[in-house]
Amino acid sequence: MNHSDIAAMDVDEQHNEDDDPFLQFVDYAISTCKAYSSGVTPAILLSELSQAWAENQRSGNSKKKRPECINQLQKKHKRVKLPNTITIDSIYEKNFLSLTSVLEVVIVDAFLLPGTNFYMLTLGDFWSSNTIDLYLHRRFYDLADLTNGILRKGREAFLTGCYLRTSGGSGRLRLLPTEYLLIILDEDEDDDAMLLGAQFCSDSLSSISIDAVNQGVSYSLYARIESIGSLEIQGKFGSLQRKQIDLVDNDNFRVKFLLWGDQVVLANLFSVGSWLALDRPYVSSSADSTLNSSEEICLEYGSVTQLYMVPFVRHEEQVPVASTQNHYQGSKLLTAVDPSQGPKVSQVTLPCDSRGAIDFSNYPFRLFVADLRDKMTCISIYGVVTNIKKINNQESTFSLRIEDITGGIWAKLHFSKSWSLRKISIGHTIYIAGLTCSLAKHKRSQVHSSFWNQE
Template sequence: MGDTNGGSLIEIDDHDEVEDPFLAFIDYAKTVISPEEDEDEEHKRNPSEATTETSGPGWGWIASRILKTCVAYSSGVTTAILLSDLFQAWHEQNKAGMSKKKPELIDKLKKSHRRRRLANTVTIDSIYEKNFLSMNSVLEAVIINAAVLPGTNIFMLTLGDFWSSNTIDLYLHRRYYELVETPNGILGKGREVLITGCYLRTAREGCGTPRLLPTEYLVILLDEDEDNDAILIAAQFYSDTFSSVSLDAFNNGTSYSLYARIEYIGPLESELKFSTAHRRQIALVDGDGVRLKFILWGEQVIVANLMSVGSMLGLERPYISSLEESAMEGKDEFCLEYGSATHLYLVPSTLQEEKVCVSLSQNQCQGSKLLGSAGVSQVTLPRDAEGSIDFSNYPFRTNIADIRDKTTGISLYGVVTDILCDPNATGVVFSLKIEDTTGAIWAKLHFTSYWSLGRLGLGHVVYVSGLSCKVTRKDCLEVLWHEKDEKATFINLSCLPAFLTSSCLHRISTLSQISKQRKPAINICRVKLDEIDQFHNINTRLSHSVCGHFIDEESTSSHGGNLHCSFCGVSCNSHLGSEVVRTFHIMIALGDEETKLYAWCTGQSASAILQISPDEFCELHEDDQLMYPSSLENEWFLVALANSGSNRNLGPGHHRFAHESEGICWEITRALKI
């Protein structure tokens, strides 16, 4: 276990191994949020076949939540702050309901409830507790009752859900009255619906109860295993196909009812030239394999929150629009839209699960802490429509050696050992080599427009979530990350300000201890400034603020006079949204009670050490600039150090970092005067 840069053990010396405080806190937080219950009898009888149903929070969920809280509280966090935030977030996400008994109707339906909970789902109980409901919140509800308010012609639906003891009333939008007015109307007792875009009418002056105001955005759920629903699907949707749709016939009054599988949900690639309206596209494929796009405009985009890839969508009376009318590009003659008379039906994809074997290394390193001393050999995880296993709620930390084909929702914690830009790729693509105690792997990062992760260098410790993996035709594992994905997160722990001021997440090491490490890792040290290299003095250079790396001024002439970023490889003068700023580049000797080492730094850490901005420094007289370093000697700082590994055998792009470190392997990534 000695070689570690990001694993659960950091090597200090041959006889002293210290646990990574960040990883230890994740393990501790899991035991607090979801305490282990006594092992069941089957586990005791046959521990080698023990299985967990991943009912508690996954390792990645806890890690992401901790780091997001650290980003929000840049001045530092405490154990109490982190545990409070984690417990509240998990409680809200998985609220079991109050003691009040749920309606019997819901208890019966829950037995066949086998779909994945949607991302923005809120419970009825939480609406009562907060007395608030946002427009993009999703209600996965069951109709308990549908009735006309006495003395009016207004329909009111009483709704319940699978996680709440309370019910809530919804004023039904008039576009759905035809579905409830008939004796056998589909919007009746026991029907499941998905709702979004609701406004909450709160109780006034303590009188009455909260109610939901009418919303146009309602999707009716169908179950193909139920006879009545199967008959409805066959009678209403099987007569029309995408091939039978005619734009001319629609314009002459023909209406259609279409049934297709949801293949993709996402934004439109083409931007509108004369409008700021948001748009969302849902790619559909019918039973004949014909594809069409279903487009949502403006406020309608929240309807996409009610849908999931792999589900079957029924569109009753969709609006048929020409590509020109929809400002769309493509080879199709027309597309579908959500019109004023459109009704949507959904047959959700069934939640498929698969038992995944837990590797020996995970049981040894983490299993005894998370899932009982006997360990767990299998974990049940969901599988999507494409057959990929979703690791979003995996109870263990995923090691690089355990990454496998057809997996999604992977979270990795490790050290960056190489960075390459792919100039031949479509879009902005960088490849990152990430390493942990079990191995190293290249991850391909796809950015929406340009590099957006801030400063990232060799030796920096990172947390990445939302990774997916597949085997290519050349039998190689390809790890992908798309910035646009909802679950995609990338956090550079080495440059996170809260780590210096959060004692619950770090342990202070001495310089002699970290100098014996064979691989780089995040290290927090208490040091004083021994001397600032008088040969180099204090340099100021131009930096690309988007990525935090230096402008390659020597190659400016070869790029048409434009300032060229040595990291991104872009001409900053012509790169949309980029800025060129002045920054420090210094070499410095750090010392503590035992030893000293040389380090380099730039950006915020250099300004924190010098206690002056680059622009202010440049305004000083030349003699004052020469004398300035001597005034800082013997000042004490808390610093985060990363081993950029100047002697490591890097890939073909390593020359882009050579002029930053200039042979010095230690980088000060954050500094705080103490």
Template sequence: MTQLNNSNEDSLMDIDNQGDPFLAFIDRARSVLSPVEEDEDEETYNPNRNGSDSTGPGWSWIASRILKTCIAYSSGVTSAILLSDLSQAWSEQRRSSISKKRPEIINQLKKKHRRNKLANTVTIDSVYEKNFLSLNSVLEAVIVDAFVLPGTNIYMLTLGDFWSSNTIDLYLHRRYYDLVDAHGGILNKGREVFLTGCYLRTGKEGAGSPRLLPTEYFVILLDDDQDDDAMLIAAQFCSDSFSSISFNEASNGVSYSLYARIESIQSKEIQGMSGTVQRKEITLVDNDGVKVEFLLWGEQVLLANLFSVGSMLALDRPYIASSAESAIETSHELCLEYGSATQLFLVPFLQHEEQVYVPLTQNRYQGSRLVSTVDPTQSLKVSQVALPRDFQGSIDFSCYPFQSFVTDLRDKMTSVSLYGVVTDIFHERNTAEVIFSLKIEDTTGAIWAKLHFARSWSFGRLGIGHTVYLSGLSCHLNKHKCLEATWYENAAGALFVNLSCLPALLNSSCLHKLSSLSDLSSEASCTYICRVRLDQVDQCHVSTRFAHSRCGHVVNKMPSGDIECSFCHCNCDAEVVRTFHLKITLADETGKMFAWCVNQTATELLQISPDEFYDLPEDEQFMYPSSLENESFIVALVNGKRQGYGLTQSITQETDAIPWEITRALRCE
């Protein structure tokens, strides 16, 4: 049982009274997507419960989907658009778990089905719908029937799956015929199998049902909780170990049956005689802790689609090869390959669950599960949430129903989302990887997150005080026993959105509230949306400079003559653009303030491009701002000069002494 520490009382008050329209809309969307069920457990919430209509989406799923829609609709979104998109997307996601008319044997197995889907899994229903099946698609199937085609010796398997109402027939590959014997064969009704590398034979002009042609890439699932399977594993696969393999004996025809855990799966490209060859290196660890590589070559790499780290793999008659001949670096002189007689069995890693106590930062259950907001004593309380845990003990928070706060973060948390303000950032330079360290602060605290980019910074301009949403974070203790958060750009579920610079935010009234300039607080850590006019334009300051197109920050000419970005610290000769740096007075009915902006925001305010402005004669440049007097705009404003912000001084100080930055602007007609 994992316990998340509670935050202090002041933080709880801040969270409860923050009044953020974006967070409020997430709560509203959750109430629409998650109607209350009368028989729902008031203490434990399980977002991964199979077939439960009452299970709703996690907080991060809703937040990510809203932001992706905002990115797609840059001109703005309405509440109706967002709720419609969310409802449709959630319905499609839940479709696989809705009970369908399927063979009873599958319904019985589904009750104890706890595996996560493999990455390339497709459903049998989708094969019928598309009349297509790609070679790298995976079918996670259950044998509904096994029979011989009348008048032949050809074995057929009728396959179903946990998500489909249809079944489909497979011509069984002859290498598995010895396993389908009617008297005690393992390929019988109710056996689960994984297969890939399938060709689909479709009926011509609607005659006949689609069938799957034979495939070698076929793995039989075993359940070590079942006596028959446990006895098979013990009798056939546990007498040999990696240490007992003899290359000489294998060369003389001795076969081995081996049982080991999959520790890692890596892809390689090997230069062969006629070009590059694809290879998968699967590291296996047996019960003695000995490691051996299991190699897949060429088209065989499709088999790796059927494997998952942490699963137990049983190999019957693998081909024994020399590590030197296979050109791999390993301490073991032997490696295993998928030979013509090899058969594979798998005990899949089951996603265990961890009961996570809900901290006091979640003093209200977001969405409709809060039964009464009038009388808190009558509210439906959830004290713990069941979340999946991998074989290394890391807990997956992607379906966590609540917003996660900095104070909640602990060791071995994955797929965490954070919503907060950037208070510092710098580029880590003494590393071969592209890593930026970002300090994120919310109402409960701050944490440094290491962002690992595939190539280079790819999120446009980011500054101190900007509000960001980050999903796909992992937390762990480093060697100094300090908590670290890491994020990888290409990881599943990874998303980074700078809300302060999001165009759709200004036009989406359901996601913001308009503030007057007198409402702005120098101690606030949020993004304000205001309707303003340009004032005292004769006192504004306009200049142009060169900036790095990727990140929007200014560039410097080095003594060597190279152009270096002040933010990325990389050579960016080919990625330099002319931009504005603007200081201007904003006004509304309640007051005035001096603010600054750069790049696209300044272009929107000045209604001219930097290159066009630069080409104007000097006297016209001087007079140009006067034409903008009293023009109205909706702007996003952030305070980048709060106490404690930007302590590393790693971002070029474009602000001078002006605390308020205009991060986005939209002209009002």
């Protein structure tokens, strides 16, 4: 046997080793052991092996297909993305995930890592072909029963505050446990409706008592998110971020839900108008929370608190809007308009706010008085002040008669501070934004604005 034959055999042996799946797996296991400087526990090794096996199964199908459970939910998915939402596909593309990023996901699978008691969730979303696995935080383990748990296949959830972990061997990304997971409920689903009725409708915001809490009573509450605000508190240890969520229930009783420090990212999952279900929130007094409020109690995100939400879905409505802009353009006021060329009426699709009123916050052009209808919100008007009245001798409430080329309307303004009439008078041209239009008792439209400030 000559040297060339020996060299050929060596090449063949090397080629066989490269193709041998077992030898490849051994190399992978060695790289896994080296990746953990503190040593490899059985749980870590089983986790890595399970992930490598799953990745090997996925590699056999080069064309990625979105899970069927997501396709089914897609048919009735009408929510608008939250501001900080990112897709699972983008995580793989960038190999990066910010702690403030929001994931709006669907649970594709829930399982225990082989040989461990660690729960894993496989997550997908409505915009991605990839899925990603999440190590479930232990505060949610009681919801992850594999046969009848709330965190089951097909369940929607929002999460944030996630760390991204890359596995050295397979390159498959995973999400480390996060405390900030919000479970999405659908009132049209029987199971979810029963859960809300059985668990969250017996307690009301007005029934919360500090004395009862001190005796070990816990609450499950259900209320609508009315507003979300931020505040930075200065203390002896520096500044502390706080989010204040105003909640109101069906009895119009209000309570503040506070998030502190790292918890503030949880507010990225909320939306005004959505209904929030709080299971076992931490109850404290307003004084203990440094909250300047007439309310006696407030709620906080405690160590055992779990959150559910019925998201607000922005509906749209077709409304007739007169295209008066075609007739009243220009800087000169027209003294007469040809009746034969009256305002053209078109159907415009506009979103409704959380109370069902038509929301004009993104309306593309100026409204004239003739365009105004009952239940319009977030509108703006521009015209000449022709009359000013003080209402019921209140220092901060006034009515202004505002007129433009199409007509006139009374605007009722509520000021948070006293307001001087010397700042505006009859004959001034003014622009007011953020008004709401309503029909008065005499069937005439009027607009009003609450807590509108004039500096």
